[in-house]
Amino acid sequence: MQGTCPRCAHDIIEVLFTSPVVGVWEVRQCQQCLYCWRTSEPARRTERDAYPEGFRMTSDDITSAPEVPSVPAQRVIP
Amino acid sequence: MPYDDLRSFLATLDEQGQLLRVTDEVLPEPDVAAAANAVSRMGAAAPALYFDNITGFTSARIAMNVHGSWANHALALGLPKETGTEEQIQEFIRRWDRFPVPPRWRENPPWAQNSLTGSAVDIFQVLPLVRLNDGDGGFYIDKAAVVSRDPDDPENGGKQNVGVYRIQVKGKARLALQPVPMHDIAQHLRKAEERGEDLPVAITIGNDPVISIVAATPMRYDENEYELAGALRGAPAPIATAPLTGLPVPWGSEVVIEGVIEGRKREIEGPFGEFTGHYSGGRRLPVIRVDRISYRTDPVFEHLYLGMPWTEIDYLIAANTCVPLYRQLKADFPEVRAVNAIYTHGLVVIVSTASRYRGFARSVGMRVLSTPHGLGYAATVIVVDADVDPFNLPQVMWALSTKMNPAHDLITISSMPVMELAPQVDTPGVVDKLVIDATSPTHPHGHGNHSSQVRDLPEATQWLARLQKLAAHR
Ligand SMILES: [Zn+2]
Numbered sequence: 001m002q003g004t005c006p007r008c009a010h011d012i013i014e015v016l017f018t019s020p021v022v023g024v025w026e027v028r029q030c031q032q033c034l035y036c037w038r039t040s041e042p043a044r045r046t047e048r049d050a051y052p053e054g055f056r057m058t059s060d061d062i063t064s065a066p067e068v069p070s071v072p073a074q075r076v077i078p
Numbered sequence: 079m080p081y082d083d084l085r086s087f088l089a090t091l092d093e094q095g096q097l098l099r100v101t102d103e104v105l106p107e108p109d110v111a112a113a114a115n116a117v118s119r120m121g122a123a124a125p126a127l128y129f130d131n132i133t134g135f136t137s138a139r140i141a142m143n144v145h146g147s148w149a150n151h152a153l154a155l156g157l158p159k160e161t162g163t164e165e166q167i168q169e170f171i172r173r174w175d176r177f178p179v180p181p182r183w184r185e186n187p188p189w190a191q192n193s194l195t196g197s198a199v200d201i202f203q204v205l206p207l208v209r210l211n212d213g214d215g216g217f218y219i220d221k222a223a224v225v226s227r228d229p230d231d232p233e234n235g236g237k238q239n240v241g242v243y244r245i246q247v248k249g250k251a252r253l254a255l256q257p258v259p260m261h262d263i264a265q266h267l268r269k270a271e272e273r274g275e276d277l278p279v280a281i282t283i284g285n286d287p288v289i290s291i292v293a294a295t296p297m298r299y300d301e302n303e304y305e306l307a308g309a310l311r312g313a314p315a316p317i318a319t320a321p322l323t324g325l326p327v328p329w330g331s332e333v334v335i336e337g338v339i340e341g342r343k344r345e346i347e348g349p350f351g352e353f354t355g356h357y358s359g360g361r362r363l364p365v366i367r368v369d370r371i372s373y374r375t376d377p378v379f380e381h382l383y384l385g386m387p388w389t390e391i392d393y394l395i396a397a398n399t400c401v402p403l404y405r406q407l408k409a410d411f412p413e414v415r416a417v418n419a420i421y422t423h424g425l426v427v428i429v430s431t432a433s434r435y436r437g438f439a440r441s442v443g444m445r446v447l448s449t450p451h452g453l454g455y456a457a458t459v460i461v462v463d464a465d466v467d468p469f470n471l472p473q474v475m476w477a478l479s480t481k482m483n484p485a486h487d488l489i490t491i492s493s494m495p496v497m498e499l500a501p502q503v504d505t506p507g508v509v510d511k512l513v514i515d516a517t518s519p520t521h522p523h524g525h526g527n528h529s530s531q532v533r534d535l536p537e538a539t540q541w542l543a544r545l546q547k548l549a550a551h552r
Contacts, residue, residue, distance in 0.1 A: 017202035019134030036216030055213040067362045
């Protein structure tokens with residue numbers, strides 16, 4: 001579906017779930033930063049313009065994020 | 079009478095006036111988290127919350143703040159709700175002496191009533207997920223008990239683990255999990271990844287209240303959490319076999335999610351408002367593929383709000399952090415009197431001890447840093463005399479005010495390990511640690527003027543009892 005991720009401004013957004021009571025809300029997810037939100041949440045969590053600067057994320061933030069825990073070397077099992 | 083599931087404990091909380099039912103219709107966000115945030119500001123007798131009328135859901139049930147006060151923590155251990163903090167910790171120490179009490183296998187777990195497998199797996203169909211804090215990357219499961227085995231020694235029950243870890247929901251059948259390197263599951267994952275394998279896990283949600291306590295206890299790697307649960311309950315913990323993974327899981331859970339941590343894979347996760355009262359940044363964490371969900375009909379989603387302390391998590395990891403540290407120190411230093419590690423999961427640890435000779439107190443302080451929990455947490459250790467109660471912060475401040483001289487009494491050790499979430503560090507995972515010796519100097523160290531300390535009058539103890547009696551009958 002079309003739309004903009006509030007957090008990283010990416011435009012590929014998927015619907016993960018729709019409310020059991022039909023038509024009340026949807027849970028959407030950005031396919032770049034994996035941010036999830038419910039459409040009934042306050043604008044500060046759902047709209048790009050209102051999304052706080054401090055919580056925003058760029059594609060660079062995603063690729064350069066630290067790996068925790070780091071992947072160990074593989075060992076040969078006898 | 080121990081609780082075998084969450085529902086029986088909720089019934090007791092209700093009877094004891096410790097469960098607040100929110101029956102008005104509320105929004106999933108921000109209401110559920112905001113209410114749980116607010117209830118944690120009600121103090122040491124705050125109630126648990128129960129929501130069953132949430133906008134857009136048809137049968138959602140959410141319990142929050144179940145362990146979120148000293149009153150609720152006492153009831154979880156079967157103690158009167160008025161039991162004081164130190165008394166609860168003393169009782170916890172006494173019951174730990176009964177460890178290990180082997181669990182008991184029990185048939186027909188209630189969570190076997192329903193299941194979703196394969197392509198039908200959809201976590202959103204089972205749990206009414208809600209966001210906690212504004213900056214969280216999504217919906218989290220943060221009070222589950224995660225069960226796993228040591229891949230190199232799968233039959234060893236001691237090395238099996240039941241722990242609480244943060245879990246982000248990333249899809250219908252996709253989760254992220256944070257294994258802090260000091261935690262047992264991180265050792266399991268490392269071994270699996272070294273072997274080039276996935277790590278099977280069972281994630282159990284809505285557990286009896288003692289399971290949550292033991293899962294949040296920093297036990298030794300080879301100690302079994304179910305055997306501690308039995309000791310704390312005074313009866314064996316009932317367990318059952320998870321159908322897909324064969325892992326031992328609590329019999330009384332509301333939901334059992336099974337799958338694998340996919341080996342050698344990391345993916346963006348977070349941020350999440352953590353127990354430190356700060357958000358962790360976005361990091362690349364391991365990913366779980368969910369293959370099966372088993373659940374009780376109309377499951378209760380037990381969830382935990384955490385934010386700026388104190389919140390529920392601070393009660394959940396208070397007594398159970400003090401006690402292993404106390405036991406491990408006491409084993410080497412019988413002079414240790416008490417350990418207070420209730421602040422921010424033991425990032426600060428206060429120890430009271432008698433002293434054998436000069437340097438003894440600081441040796442005790444150094445030992446804290448090398449306990450299994452101290453490795454990842456204790457960043458500041460304050461050591462006080464045996465006549466200072468480490469739970470009485472005015473007394474601790476008195477010791478700092480009058481016995482600590484920075485010229486002699488501060489030991490900093492650089493580049494020590496700490497879990498990545500500690501916000502005060504320059505490099506995540508590395509911190510300089512501080513031991514403060516706030517004890518009176520012991521011969522042959524004579525600095526300061528501590529020979530003429532004022533002591534409580536000998537009659538004061540009797541008077542305390544007399545006054546308390548008077549006050550009670552006012
Ligand atoms: Zn995004």
